[in-house]
Amino acid sequence: MKLKNEIQTALTAAMKARDEDTKRTLRLVMSAIKLSEIEERGELDTSRILSILQKEVKTREDSIQEARQAGREDLVKTAEREIEILNQFLPKQMAADELSVLAKQVIEETGATSIKDMGIVMKNLMPKLEGRASGQDASKTVRDLLQNN
Numbered sequence: 001m002k003l004k005n006e007i008q009t010a011l012t013a014a015m016k017a018r019d020e021d022t023k024r025t026l027r028l029v030m031s032a033i034k035l036s037e038i039e040e041r042g043e044l045d046t047s048r049i050l051s052i053l054q055k056e057v058k059t060r061e062d063s064i065q066e067a068r069q070a071g072r073e074d075l076v077k078t079a080e081r082e083i084e085i086l087n088q089f090l091p092k093q094m095a096a097d098e099l100s101v102l103a104k105q106v107i108e109e110t111g112a113t114s115i116k117d118m119g120i121v122m123k124n125l126m127p128k129l130e131g132r133a134s135g136q137d138a139s140k141t142v143r144d145l146l147q148n149n
Helices: 002-017 020-040 046-070 073-087 096-110 115-129 135-147
Strands: none
Touching: 002 020, 002 046, 020 046, 020 073, 046 073, 096 115, 096 135, 115 135
């Protein structure tokens, strides 16, 4: 609940400062949070709000790729600015070596030996990451570690 309040406070500050980019981005995030609360019929916990924020960042990263292909640098700059705004509310991203250490630990805990065990490893790894690494990065790291076994 604290994260939602932080976002709401930042939205209010952006409105007072007449910061249109921040206001627009945070309104979209608050809208996504409220929609999820309606769907789940209750308040969202911090981990669920973090997943919404990560989804929003991923959407903008995809938009950047499409805009670059279309040669629209104005859209690229807008999306990059929105990602900066969203990253203020996400935890600091885990370094690749930290992710590798944590993935090795989970592989040992689960007794995984081959790529067939990747699902079990990912199921146990993702809650430990708590939004500090993307699923894509975690998947790549686990795959590399299991293939090198």
